[in-house]
Amino acid sequence: MSYRLKMRLWRGDRSGGELKDYQVEVSEGEVVLDAIHRVQATEAGDLAVRWNCKAGKCGSCSAEINGKPRLMCMCRLSDFEPEETITVTPMRSFPVIRDLVTDVSFNYEKAKQLPSFKPGPRDADGKRRMAQIDVERGQEFRKCIECFLCQNTCHVVRDHEENKPAFAGPRFFLRYAELDMHPLDTHDRVELAQGAAGLGMCNITKCCTEVCPEHIKITDNAIIPLKERVVDKKYDPLIWLGNKIGIRNKDNDGRTTA
Amino acid sequence: MSQTDDRHPMTGNRMSSDEAAGTAPDRFGGIEQHSYDVIVIGAGGAGLRAAIAAHDAGARTAVITKSLLGKAHTVMAEGGIAAAMGNRWKEDNWEVHFRDTMRGGKMLNNWRMAQLHAQEAPERVLELEDWGALFDRTEDGLISQRDFGGHRYARLAHVGDRTGLEMIRTLQQRLVELGIDVFMECTITELFKTPATAEPSRISGAFGYWRETGRFITFEAPSVILATGGIGKSFKVTSNSWEYTGDGHALALRAGASLLNMEFVQFHPTGMVWPPSVKGILVTESVRGDGGILKNSEGKRFMFDYIPEFFKAETADTEAEADRWYDDKINNRRPPELLPRDEVARAINSEIKAGRGSEHGGIYLDIASRRTPEFIRKRLPSMYHQFKELADVDITAEPMEIGPTCHYVMGGVEVDADTQASPAVPGLYAAGEVSGGMHGSNRLGGNSLSDLLVFGKRAGEHAASYAAEVADSRTGLDPAEVKAAEAFALAPFELDGGENPYTIQHDLQLNMNDLVGIIRDGAELQAALEGIEGFKERAKRLSVEGHRQYNPGWHLALDLRNMLIVSECIAKAALEREESRGGHTRNDFPGPNPEWGTINLVLTINEAGDGVTLTRQPLPVMPEDLKTLFDTTGAAK
């Protein structure tokens, strides 16, 4: 079963651009990226698009399809009516380079600002021991394929360019949460997350979770727990009282904020 | 875009001439120039590990990658990292791993590489953990290890079925921590060497372009590490991404290095076959490692019919024994589904050809009837996700349809086992899939990720020490050569109405898939070579539309040259090797031939530079003490 698909693709660069109409033959089981490739191979050889694995594992082909941030390789044409026109634009939170390709260097800059994993020494036999239940939360976050759709859809930077310097974004809150929950890390990252990463700017409207192609529960499992850890540290009356009378959670022993 | 800013927005690197201004004020007509001790081409597992090692050894190091950092094909690796850590089976050690690797490669491996690999892999895995990797754990809290084809014991350190992603992310984060420069979306098209008069001629640098802007860039560096991965994009049905155009193989050839055993291409037995747009995408071997079985359209578990003599002694011949093996490896033999990949791929191919294939031309891989849905979702989350979203198949309830897909090239740049240096070109190193020898005629699953780590580190260290050795005699690049590289790269824009690069690529992929595929034949290989000659002619008249800024048509035009020469190498070597062994199966020469078992096929570029020359070379001989491993444990287990 094949049909002619109507598409509107954004063509242009930093100096300007517009949605242009294309029609290509597509067949059953294909995804938006297939259609884009066919446009490229038949009608517009210079159509810029970033992609790699085409299996939802590398997170390269992020774009906005009918206004929704998605991976082009995981967006099946069968989700649309055959007569429907599919509009594809580049991610709208990052500077555009050309056509569907954006400059995502914001994310790489943010990655550099994050203090890395700091473990203590290995066990005597040269190995490390961690219980499966202690690594599971972090493993969920490490499923992240860095497609940056969460960063793109987060209104804190999408609608407010001026917030970019002070806001790390959901992808890096995942990373803060992963390290803060790591059973062997020696670095307390709560203050950093609240301060340098701008955790407080997040108003937990959950769009990052909605667009995550890996279905990571970014808000519920990473951002809110981080916010709660900030509260633990700064605003909880019982913990404060406990500390005063010498009842203390020893789980964080050995961690430093330095 | 960043004409007004002197730092590249993607990398933060300083752009263009101001860095080198003191020594070479704009010698190359405005082309951006950089100088490093070691440059690493490719940012997959091998490239990143090499860069970390080179940096740790004190070299000023840069990584250059065609994609963004963290997108390399390594993320597609699913199963795990093979390393004899003995966390699950204390009987496991490097000698058993070494033996498995050699036997999997049908003894054509470079024994020294296989030995180093087996010995060093455990420490390389533990290193990843030091850098933040979160592997699945055993009950004692150690790194868990899983079963895989061809491995005697459960040996693969893993994270669900996304181990490659974990590895690339860990290395990437380490790279960022160390502050190593990364040039993203930057493609290298030429390697430069010192003039032949200054004996011996050695690596002096590289030339490339920013994909984003189309602007050219040069690197002056005495050491270049190739870590560009494989060649799969030359085949139609492949698990590889667009990047796998054999760049490193071709760069090495053109720089005067030799390629080894290019006829050995691994077809992974289990790629997706439906829907068409995902045909070829990998289905991890862990499905079988975790209990999945192969069935034909008659519902028969057919692998028992395809156990070769070579593996009879270590393979279960009844379903009952095979099923017991998952829990008791000492008293039972491996299920035939876990034979090395070449055997399984051939068996699947035969079943399909015999008309016992599935609806869409594959066969069935069934784990749904053998394990609980919870187990499957826990152990194979990305497979569950992949089939659910791409094929609308729930793998916990129904079998998958799968078929062989081009996955990996065992052949590659000929390197010294200990240093990963090309013997022919001083300063040139290769690590990972682009290098040859380690895996012989067939690679075991899980040995790739460990290969990347072990030899990435070695390449990085030796490239750094070589750079230090020649630090005082660096001569810079020759402006004339830079000009020539520039002119060559721009040629496709000069011609109007020439060939469309996409069309040639498509034709080449069909040619390779149909004529140089999983089962080969002398006449077909001959035809394939003639086809490639035709494509080479057509590729001389390429034209691309548009301009240089992020123009994929142009990028493909430049990559096509590499695909063509690598394809020629594969076809030529496949025609020459008149036997069937590992990843090379000849209809007209079935079965291995002991004489061929001691011969490597070596390819170099010809005088004119427009084709390749093939020679035979004896396989390095294993020392006696290692041979004994095969006498005592070989046939018995």
Added chain:
Amino acid sequence: MASTDAGVHSGVNGPTRASIPEKTLRTDRWWLAPLATFVVFVTFIIYSSWRAFSGDDYYASPYLSPFYSPCLTDSCVEGSSDFGTPFSWWQLSPALVILIFPLGFRFTCYYYRKAYYRAFWLSPPACAVAEPHSSYSGEAKFPLLLQNIHRYFWYAAVVVAVVLTFDAVLAFRDEHHEWGHMGLGTVLMWINVILIWLYTLSCHSCRNIVGGRLRHFSKHPVRYKLWTWVSRLNPYHAKFAWYSLFSVALVDLYVYLLATGVITDPRFF
């Protein structure tokens, strides 16, 4: 959270972004969810304000409206004060003394925040739909910094839930406070209190307190078990928030209708 000025070109119409005039290209009915939230919340606010300020018709023996429980002032009608009247000096409606706690809990709840930031403040109205504000500082500054006191309200919410459970137990009496009876009101009060408990226990703060804050689950098996239970409830927190909002209003309405004599309570035994 922000000043409202849509005239400034930043965000998706900023100079470096792909030039697309539309604020969103979404073709689905993205406005439906925030609109529905807006309508329901406004209705609830109006209804609950009227009921809370009225100070009347909140007790129909043996049922006490959850808006007025516990009833702690001198003006409480006879039989409704099960915990004494420590706030005897309070002159206004007795609901106003205690309603601050459940309302505060809901107002600072992570789910409700999402819902009203979207529906009332349009920040953002829906994913990938541009918001109409020219600046934004999220919850980093006063007054929204106060959202961090959610946990205080959670502690209070647990007490409230205990009281409501007590009320539900008391509902096994007849109008003369004889034990061993049950009516439709009893059923409604139990449904309500169960939903209130589910909402309270699925709270993100609760999840952190019982175990989420730990880094080594393996060393705290009991708390890990508690955490896994709460984690199983937590994904439905939004659902429980809605259901319990409806159930609490419904029980109050039921009591109101009984107290005003519009209906009579069907008694089972």
